[in-house]
Amino acid sequence: GIDHPTIDFLLQNLRRDGRTAGLPVGVLARADHFARADRVVKDDPLAEAFARPHDEAAVRYVVDRLVARAGRDRIGHAQRQRQAASALEWLAAWCGDPTARRLYDLRPLDDVAARALRTPQLGTRAVTLLARLSSAAGQRTLVDLASSPQQPIELRHAAVAALVQTIQQNGVLLTTEEIRRQYERYNQSAVLDTATQQVLGRILDVLEAPARTAGPTAHPSGLNDGSPAAGSQGP
Numbered sequence: 001g002i003d004h005p006t007i008d009f010l011l012q013n014l015r016r017d018g019r020t021a022g023l024p025v026g027v028l029a030r031a032d033h034f035a036r037a038d039r040v041v042k043d044d045p046l047a048e049a050f051a052r053p054h055d056e057a058a059v060r061y062v063v064d065r066l067v068a069r070a071g072r073d074r075i076g077h078a079q080r081q082r083q084a085a086s087a088l089e090w091l092a093a094w095c096g097d098p099t100a101r102r103l104y105d106l107r108p109l110d111d112v113a114a115r116a117l118r119t120p121q122l123g124t125r126a127v128t129l130l131a132r133l134s135s136a137a138g139q140r141t142l143v144d145l146a147s148s149p150q151q152p153i154e155l156r157h158a159a160v161a162a163l164v165q166t167i168q169q170n171g172v173l174l175t176t177e178e179i180r181r182q183y184e185r186y187n188q189s190a191v192l193d194t195a196t197q198q199v200l201g202r203i204l205d206v207l208e209a210p211a212r213t214a215g216p217t218a219h220p221s222g223l224n225d226g227s228p229a230a231g232s233q234g235p
Contacts, residue, residue: 008040011047022073024066028052045069081121088116088125095132110137117145123155131162136173139166143174146203147185149196156199164206172210179207 005013007027014020025047029037034051041047046069053059067074075083091109094100110133116126127145130138145151146159172179186200 024069026050026062026066084122085125088129092129092132109133110135114141124158127158127162131165134166134169139173146199149192153195160202172207
């Protein structure tokens with residue numbers, strides 16, 4: 001039933017992309033399309049056509065067949081998680097090497113860390129990587145993570161600690177508007193739980209610390225533009 005792109009074109013694209021080239025693919029077809037689906041996959045050893053499954057047993061049969069096609073190349077979920085955790089640890093160590101920072105453009109790793117935060121088991125390692133990167137994008141990600149009531153409180157505290165580290169290394173890299181938005185988050189937190197209010201207050205303390213050190217006229221972003229950084233309204 002896929003028309004845009006057609007199933008044969010889609011399968012070709014999957015095989016041309018290094019991320020999916022070795023992925024077993026099941027083509028699920030209605031009865032009137034099965035012959036066509038079978039022709040599409042006949043020369044692909046990692047693809048197989050199936051009648052569209054309608055219950056759990058049929059879905060399990062499809063999955064088992066595709067896993068068998070992967071053979072020894074199959075990497076299970078648990079192993080992928082271990083590999084991802086190790087990769088994040090290696091990247092964090094690499095970013096802590098001054099030579100690597102001089103030789104390589106590390107900015108793409110901000111997105112790597114941000115995507116890793118979507119996986120709960122990788123959260124603390126992703127935060128450590130963001131702390132080592134000490135970039136403007138990383139500071140935004142850490143502030144958003146720490147401000148989110150949906151995230152585990154331990155991870156949010158870790159994000160604040162990482163934010164402290166990045167600010168100590170490179171100062172506050174957030175824009176004036178981003179800092180103003182953080183004050184608004186705090187001012188609107190009256191209906192939130194106490195732990196969240198405390199974390200939001202801690203974030204403001206961290207952002208204001210450079211200004212207090214530099215003097216009463218300094219702005220946490222390094223700009224003296226009269227933004228709310230001079231003081232906040234409590235929840």
